[in-house]
Each structure stands twice: as C-alpha cells, then as structure tokens.
Amino acid sequence: MSKKVIIYQVFTRLFGNGASCLRKNGTIDENGCGKFNAIGATELSAMREMGISHVWYTGVVRHATQTDYTRYGLPANHPAVVKGKAGSPYAITDYYDVDPDLAESVPDRMAEFEALVRRTHDAGLKVIIDFVPNHVARQYHSVCKPAGVADLGEGDDSSLGFTPKNNFYYCPGCKFSPQFSLDAEGFGPYVEMPAKATGNDHFDPSPGVNDWYETVKLNYGVDYYAGRVAHFEPIPDTWHKMLAILLFWAAKGIDGFRCDMAEMVPAGFWHWVTGRVKQQHPGIVFIGEVYNPAEYRNYISSGFDYLYDKVGMYDTLRGVTCGYMPASSITGAWQAVDDINGHMLYFLENHDEQRIASDYFAGDGWRGVPALVVSALMRRSPFMLYAGQEYGERGMDEEGFSGRDGRTTIFDYWSVGSLSRASNGTLTDNEKQLAAFYAKVLGMASTEKAVTEGEFFDLMYVNGHSGHFNPDRQYAFLRKSANQLLLVVANFSDTAVEAGVTIPAHAFDFLDFGEKRCMATDLLTGRRMSVSLVRDGIVTMPVGAWGACVLKLNTSAHK
Structure with missing residues (x-):
C-alpha cells in the first residue's frame, strides 16, 4: 500500500519543557528548555500511533542566542543582533553543530541528537530537520566544521559588493548601521565593517527593525546589484559548501530537509545539489518553503519532493474557516496545482502561522475540524501538523520578543501549555477529545x-x-x-x-x-x-x- 506522508512538527526547544513558572523575556535558567533526551520512546510511540510518518525537529542546528556558552568554546553572540533571549533558529551560527540549549550535556550535544535520530527510527518514524540555505547569523563562525573545510566568508574579498567567489554580499566602505541601536549592556556596540547584505534581500547597510536584521544573505552567484544576473559557471563556492553541509547531515541518518525560504535561493542551485545528495542518499526528501505559485513547477523540477501549499490551500481553508471565503473556493485551490498535486504539502499550522484556536484565527480548536478533514483526506498530498495543534493550543501567550500574536514563540525560552499538560497527564477533557479526533482522522489518512x-x-x-x-x-x-x-x-x-x-x-x-x-x-x-x-x-x-x-x-x- 502507498504511504501517505504525515509530518509532525516539533519545535524541539519547547516540546519537552514542562516549566510552569514562566517569566516574560526569561533566561534559560528561569524558564527552562526542552531537550533532545526528553523525546523518548513513549512520546515517539504516541506519534506513530497517531498516524505520523515523519517528525520535523525544528531548531536543531546551532543558531545565535543570548545564552552564554563560551565556557564550552562556543563564541558569544552580541545581543543587538539576536532576536529574543533564545534567538531565532533561522539565524544559524554553525551549520556543523547542534543547538547546545537542547542538550543535557553540552559537550555531548551531537551524540544526544544522534541518539534521538536512532530512537525516532526505532519507533518507525523518519527524521526531518531544517536546512537554512538563504541566510546565516551576522556572527556566523563554525567551530565544529570538519578538518580541511573552509568557513563561510573565510576567503571573501569584502572590498567587492559582489563576486561569485564570495559567500556573502557586501556594502563596501559602509558600516552596518541599522535603524535602531546596536548597543547592549556589557557588550558595547556591535560593529560590522563593511556591512553585509541582510537576509531578506536588503542590500544596503541600514535594515529596519522589521527586516531580518539578525541575518546576512548568502551569495549563490546571483548579482543583485546588477539586476539579478546569474554567474553559475564555474560553480560558485557557496554551492560546494552547501552540498558538503547537506551531505554531513544526510550521513547522520536524516531522512529529509525542510528548506527554509527555498525560493530565495536560485533554482539552478537546487537542481545541482538535490541530485547529488539523492545520488548518495536515495530516498531522502526535500521540502521547500516556496510561496510564489508561478515558481512551483520550477522548484519541483529542480528536485523538491514537496512544496508548501500556503498561498493556495492554506489561505483558502483559513478564509473558509473564518467565514470570508465560500467553501466552494476550495475547488479552485486544488485545481490551480492539480498537475503537481502530489507535491503540495497541506497544513493548517506551523511555527510561522497563527494557531487555529488563537483569537486571530478561529478562536477554538474544534473549528479547525472541517479544514483538518479536508486537508488530510482530500488528496494524496502530504499533511503536516504542529505539535499542540491536536490539543487546540491557543498560542496566546506574550512570551517576550514574540508578542501576544497567536503564534507560539520561536525566539524565547517558554513552555507550551497544552504540551506540558499532555506530558504530565493533566489534559482537559476537551483537549483529550480533540486529540482523539485528530488521531482518528490521521489514522484514517494513513490507513484507508x-x-x-x-x-x-x-x-x-x-x-x-x-x-x-x-x-x-x-x-x-x-x-x-x-x-x-x-x-x-x-x-x-x-x-x-x-x-x-x-x-x-x-x-x-x-x-x-x-x-x-x-x-x-x-x-x-x-x-x-x-x-x-x-x-x-x-x-x-x-x-x-x-x-x-x-x-x-x-x-x-x-x-
């Protein structure tokens, strides 16, 4: 029988954190943090019984944080270019390392992650992690790269805004001067000279507070200063370095990569790299965060197995659920991508989107039931849910850097109420009933x-x-x-x-x-x-x- 892919997104930092006394903008010591070791056989078995086939462990690769790990030989990050106390998992500081927050023993953090991969496989589940190819943290520096591997930016000529030999884009002669203060108590001002281009394609030295100011854009051989002229012959240096990173993780038994903002990286690179990774690791999957429907087929032909169906199916189901679109509009959403329907990943929640039960979406997890049934049963397309969704998690906390916006924070040390209650056996009757309904629908999706x-x-x-x-x-x-x-x-x-x-x-x-x-x-x-x-x-x-x-x-x- 064909297998339907059902992905369970676990924000690893939050999943196993049962702390109950939480402080806004709290440190890791004050608010606690989930660990690799907290995801054991019991939790994984429960996922498998729910019909899950893949677990996406979000935030695994080491990223910028305000927590000090210098005693373990890890460079400190300047707070002015870190969002939140915990930091964004999409501001990578070392592609060859895992987040020390997630380890019981920081020196053994990679071994603890590898053990989680084995436990996941032993439970009959496959492992997905993030690959963040478009940008890195402003202070990226790998201390865990294999011997003989050159670091990103190590050989760059920063006097040039662009050359395909560079890993970053520069603003020659210009100091990094965003539209906010770079001072931080105990650190002094953050200094970057010359300024690097910011991750959301901001090619001047002064990004705003709403830009991805904590990141720098990676150079895949596209000259944005000259109007997006491509220089792919010879193969740009960044391509080779990213291939090595993907192969490093694939060799650890990873079954798939969720590729962050894949459409901000040229399709030519994806065609080149996915074929090489799949040749050495048959069966590995690539999931692309692509939001431009005009580019869907281009990225699928470049090696992506699945793409987010966000601006089509997600936006439509949300619109129908909230009452400003007719249910009949679902027909148009699937018809627009009918020729590639098996490649479109359906979802109702993820770390970027507001929780169904939040005040900003449906206000009640049960109101997501019809959208769940449609998205899980309508096509052969894969389906993804976000940990806590099955309990009706509201996402209405004001955690710190992340405000009270209906989303579960990705920037702060926090504990997700419904997940904590699930782990300690104190779920409400309503939460239990909704979870049972999810299990019934997902079981149907995976077995019928x-x-x-x-x-x-x-x-x-x-x-x-x-x-x-x-x-x-x-x-x-x-x-x-x-x-x-x-x-x-x-x-x-x-x-x-x-x-x-x-x-x-x-x-x-x-x-x-x-x-x-x-x-x-x-x-x-x-x-x-x-x-x-x-x-x-x-x-x-x-x-x-x-x-x-x-x-x-x-x-x-x-x-």
Whole structure:
C-alpha cells in the first residue's frame, strides 16, 4: 500500500519543557528548555500511533542566542543582533553543530541528537530537520566544521559588493548601521565593517527593525546589484559548501530537509545539489518553503519532493474557516496545482502561522475540524501538523520578543501549555477529545486505501445552493480505491445540517462503480446508515456544527 506522508512538527526547544513558572523575556535558567533526551520512546510511540510518518525537529542546528556558552568554546553572540533571549533558529551560527540549549550535556550535544535520530527510527518514524540555505547569523563562525573545510566568508574579498567567489554580499566602505541601536549592556556596540547584505534581500547597510536584521544573505552567484544576473559557471563556492553541509547531515541518518525560504535561493542551485545528495542518499526528501505559485513547477523540477501549499490551500481553508471565503473556493485551490498535486504539502499550522484556536484565527480548536478533514483526506498530498495543534493550543501567550500574536514563540525560552499538560497527564477533557479526533482522522489518512492511493472526485460542481446543501459552508468530495468508496462532507458552519449531496452520473463512470443500495459507516462516529447510490441521486447525512461526515461504502456488489 502507498504511504501517505504525515509530518509532525516539533519545535524541539519547547516540546519537552514542562516549566510552569514562566517569566516574560526569561533566561534559560528561569524558564527552562526542552531537550533532545526528553523525546523518548513513549512520546515517539504516541506519534506513530497517531498516524505520523515523519517528525520535523525544528531548531536543531546551532543558531545565535543570548545564552552564554563560551565556557564550552562556543563564541558569544552580541545581543543587538539576536532576536529574543533564545534567538531565532533561522539565524544559524554553525551549520556543523547542534543547538547546545537542547542538550543535557553540552559537550555531548551531537551524540544526544544522534541518539534521538536512532530512537525516532526505532519507533518507525523518519527524521526531518531544517536546512537554512538563504541566510546565516551576522556572527556566523563554525567551530565544529570538519578538518580541511573552509568557513563561510573565510576567503571573501569584502572590498567587492559582489563576486561569485564570495559567500556573502557586501556594502563596501559602509558600516552596518541599522535603524535602531546596536548597543547592549556589557557588550558595547556591535560593529560590522563593511556591512553585509541582510537576509531578506536588503542590500544596503541600514535594515529596519522589521527586516531580518539578525541575518546576512548568502551569495549563490546571483548579482543583485546588477539586476539579478546569474554567474553559475564555474560553480560558485557557496554551492560546494552547501552540498558538503547537506551531505554531513544526510550521513547522520536524516531522512529529509525542510528548506527554509527555498525560493530565495536560485533554482539552478537546487537542481545541482538535490541530485547529488539523492545520488548518495536515495530516498531522502526535500521540502521547500516556496510561496510564489508561478515558481512551483520550477522548484519541483529542480528536485523538491514537496512544496508548501500556503498561498493556495492554506489561505483558502483559513478564509473558509473564518467565514470570508465560500467553501466552494476550495475547488479552485486544488485545481490551480492539480498537475503537481502530489507535491503540495497541506497544513493548517506551523511555527510561522497563527494557531487555529488563537483569537486571530478561529478562536477554538474544534473549528479547525472541517479544514483538518479536508486537508488530510482530500488528496494524496502530504499533511503536516504542529505539535499542540491536536490539543487546540491557543498560542496566546506574550512570551517576550514574540508578542501576544497567536503564534507560539520561536525566539524565547517558554513552555507550551497544552504540551506540558499532555506530558504530565493533566489534559482537559476537551483537549483529550480533540486529540482523539485528530488521531482518528490521521489514522484514517494513513490507513484507508481510498485516501493513500485512491482517486479523488470533487462534487461541488453539481452541488450548488439548494434546500439541502449550502456550498458557502459545506464542501463535499469522493475518494475511491478498488471497491472502497468514501463520501466526505465538511461543514464550516456553527449550525448542524442534514446535508443532501448529489452524486453525478460522471462520478460513477470516472470512479467506476455502479448503482446500488448498501450500508455505509461514518468513520468519524461509527454510525451506520442505509445509502442509495443512484446516478444524479442525492445521499443525505447528518453533519454536526464545525464537523464532518466520512461515509465508507463497499461498491463491490449490488443488493
């Protein structure tokens, strides 16, 4: 049977931190920190039982932090160019090291991570980590690189704004002078001369507070100063260094890379590097954070297995859930990428997005149920959820650098309430029930052949406004494999409905099943009901408020 990829994103710094007395802008000593060793066989087994196939350990590679590890031989970072006490996991300071915050024993941090990889594999799960190719921390310096490896920027000619031989872009003769103070108590001012270009393509020395000022842009041979002229022959030095980094991690048993802001790195590099990595490590996957639909096919042809379906499916499902888009718009979202549908990664939460249960999204985790059912069951596409989503985590804390914005912080030392309650056995009844529902849907997504390998048929074109169906609030589709047929209806409404869904004659022909009367089971509730499958006929079923119905029928024989 084909395997559906279901990814569980674990923000490693937060996942195992059970601290209850938290201080805004607290240090690691005050607020604690999750550890590699906190993710044990019990936690991994629970993930596997939920239907998870891959765990994305976010924030593994060593990044800039305000925590002092100089006693372990790790350079200190200037606080003026670190966001939050813990720092952003996307401001990498050493591509060949892991975050010391995550280790019980800092000198043994890599061994502890390697043990986590083995535990994850032993649990029947695969491992994904971040690869951050577009930018690094302003004070990047590798102390763990293998012997004979030149550091990024080590041979750069900083008198040149651009040359394909450099790893960074420079502002010759200009001091780094952002639009805010660079002073920090006990450190003095941060000095960078000449200034390097900032990670979000800011090619002057004065980024603003909303820019990625803590990072510097890596040079892949594209001359932005001359209007994005590419210089790919000979192969730029950065390409070779990044290939070595990917191979370093792949050799540790990593099964996939989630590639941060992949579209800010030229597709030519991806084509060159993914083929080389896959040649040595067959089966390894590349997941790209790409937000420009016009570039999707370019990056897939460059070796990406999966791309974020953010501006299409995510934005649409959010719009439908929040009531400012009709459910029928889901059809257009999948049709726009139908030719590459197996490559599009569906999700409702991740570290960048607001929590479903936050005040800024749906306000209640249960209101995400119809979107969950649609995104998990509609196509063969992989699905991703963010740790805590299954409990209805609200993300409404004001942690420090990260304000009260409906997101779980990536910059601060903190503890996620729902994850803490899950680990110590104090989940509320509501959280337990929502988690059980997630497990049921994800189990269905990972085991039902109609989902993992079946055909998909959108029913919306024959189900317009009527007395028994509202396409503004309901979405319906079929999945079929062999003799198993699923009829799925999602209700994005706060009112329970008796949905009457028309099954067109074309669906019978396209999916190859005949008319019959049979018993059907709602896989979500266990309810049994008699169903008449008739060309252009209507199947009626009850669907709860903010709920769904997944009817399973056997189409093998007439009764």
